[in-house]
Every structure is written in structure tokens, then in C-alpha cells.
Amino acid sequence: MPNRERSLSSADVGHPAGPTADDLLPLVARGDEHAFERLYDVVSGSVFGLIRRVLRDQAQSEEVFQEVMLEVWRTATRFDPGRGSANTWIMTLTHRRAVDRVRSAQAASHREEHAARLDPARPFDEVSEQVSGRFEQRQVRRCLSFLTDLQRESVLLAYYQGYSYPEVASLLGLPLGTVKTRMRDGLIRLRDCMGVTG
């Protein structure tokens, strides 16, 4: 447990010395608007960055971002610290909402075209460009380099592009079962490299 708390606060980007999402979310659950304001400052960069990375479109990203932040406020009462960190809870919610938007009917028509243009190596290159100074980002980049190409592409196409595993399988020309196991193996390798404990 002490380990977990340490890793959580280091994952709290931007405000390593201030209150963490784990400190603030229980206060938000009790209706504390001031705590929500501080939580906004702690997590909004990660939340918006991930949505923007998945959706790419600025206007849609802003819309989904506001929905996600409001859902964090609304459902904070259901957060269970026994099942993971506040950061993970918020980012899991964020990713799900971003992907829901990607998979919604309106977006469907653009997707095939987009998938056809996609160079599978791109997600990692873009991460490589974007990860610059901070320790956490350097660590992500370093750990990604320890994955096999297929593990890395499977994980990043799903996470950053919002593709389902059958879509990833079709892009990479691999059987479904192979993609499933590559995603799991890749994440396990990342987990071990980053020392994530849940």
C-alpha cells in the first residue's frame, strides 16, 4: 500500500507537491466544490490530453472533456478506493468516453478512411515526439521501447486511436487471438517496467 500511494502521487502530473487526486476525490464525493476546483487543476491536463489524442478534433475534444469532468463530479460518490487509484478511475472513465465518441455512429463514416491511412508505427513516433522532459514521460517512452513491435502497436492502436481489438487485428493483419495476447503481454511488460502495483 505505501508503494501504491507513492506511485500515485508521482502519476499526478503537474502538482507533485500539492494534494493528489486520491486526496481530493473523497472530498469531491461529499459535495466539496472547492476540492473539485483543485481536482480540476490536478487532472484536467491528463484528461484533456488523452481525449484530444484519441479524438484529434478540437471542438469534439472540448465537448467530451466537459462531459467527462462533469461525470467525475457527478459520480465521485461511486469511487471505491479499494479498487484502484483516483487517477486510474478518472482516466479509465475518460478513455471510455473518448472511445464511445469515436465509435458513435456520427464518427463511423470517417473511420475506415482514417484506418486506411494509418501508419501503424505512428502512435509510438508521436508519443516519442511528445514525451519530453518529465520523468513520467521519459519512463513511458523508455518502457515502450522494451515491447516487441507487435505488442507496442497493439497497445497503442487500441489506447491512443480507440480501436477495438478486431480493428487492430485487421490493421496489423493478425488473428484475433494473437492481438488479444499481444495487448495483454505488452501491458504486463509495461506494468513491470514502470513498477505499477494497481
Next chain:
Amino acid sequence: MRTTSVDLHTLTGAYAVNALSDTERTAFETHLARCESCATEVAELAATATRLGAAVDFPPPPHLRARVLAAAAETRQLSPHTPRLPRTRGWGRAGGLLAAACLVAVAFVAVQGTQSDRDQLAQLSSQYSRFSDLLSTPDARLVSASGPNGSTATAVVSVSRNELLFVSKDMPAPPADHVYQLWLIDADGPHSAGLLAPPSAPLVATGLSNARKVAITVEPQGGSQVPTGDALMEIALA
């Protein structure tokens, strides 16, 4: 059955990066509720994925801050989950429902037959309480039908809870790379109620609305958005 459990276990990664279809996600979450080691792995892999998210952080436009805070100030928060209150049980109409409860219990034992771990049993009983809750709802009704090769299916329907519990018995294994999918059929057509993986696993479907019947089809692994095969079994609800 062992194979199915192993198959589901390899979905932890795809689940953590949200790469499953809705139906497959529902099936996996049912599995998660009774697989302690899967839940631990999912928590760790979700925390790992979170690091990938934090690595691409980017500040939102500053004007959104005031807008979000103002919207929160005007939004009521969900009530927290609370422990269930004691219920009054409808012992009087128990015959068919008790039979259904036994069927569910048998299905559970069958599903769990390969695992004898005590933690699993604890998980099992907490999952079971959800079914017994449904069975003890005052308006719960029992409907059943028979299917191929002497298999049977039973559904417990509660309109007040807007829930349906479906459990089958003696269903043959689906063809390789295929899965049984349950559908709720209303005036608009079929809506997926989830995957039966393994076939004897009980399934709770919510959102009955005006469903008139439930049906089972064989679908490719992962399930389908709309049924692609003929109904193997149908149960009229009305």
C-alpha cells in the same frame, strides 16, 4: 469450460485499453466479478494504461474551467451505494421460483466446477445474492422453453426491477470461435442482452422495456450487433 475461462482471462489487456465490444465487455465483467486474479490484473493494467494517458497530457483551453465548475455547481451528485435493506421474501409463491433458484445454483456449481478456491466461493456467493434478490422480487415471473438436444432455458422476469435472469441447462458447446448470444426482442427488433459464456452461465439482462421474447443465436466470437443466425431457442415473455 476451462478453455473458456482461459480465453476470458487473456482479455484483461484488451479490457484495460477498452478494446472490447459492448457485449464482450459485459461478458468479461460478469467473469471479473468471480475471478479475483483477473480483477487484480485488470486493476494493474488499467493503472498502467493510465500512465500512457498521462504521457500525452495537454492543457484544456482556460475558458473551460469556469464553465465546468459552474456546471458542477448546478449538477446533483449520484447517491452513494448503500448496503441493501432487509427484504420481505415472497415465500408463498415459491414453487417455480425456488426451482429456478436451484437451477441457478446448479449452473453456478457447473460454471465453477473447475475452481475450488475459497476466494472464488466468496465471490460466487456475492454474485449469487444478486440472483436471489431478483428471485425474491414480488412480481418475479418464471417462463421457460426447451431447445436443441434436450436443453432447457428458464428466465425469471421482473418488470418492477426491469431485469431478467436467464439460465440454460444442457446446452451443447457452440462451434469453435462462436458464442451463444441472448437477445431481447421488442417491437423495434432484437437488442443484445449479452453473451452466454460459458453456455450454462446465468445472465442478468437489464432494460427490458417492452421486450416480448428472448432468443438465443450462435454468433462469431465477441458477439454481434444484430443477430446473424437463426434463433436456437425462444421464450415468450408476455
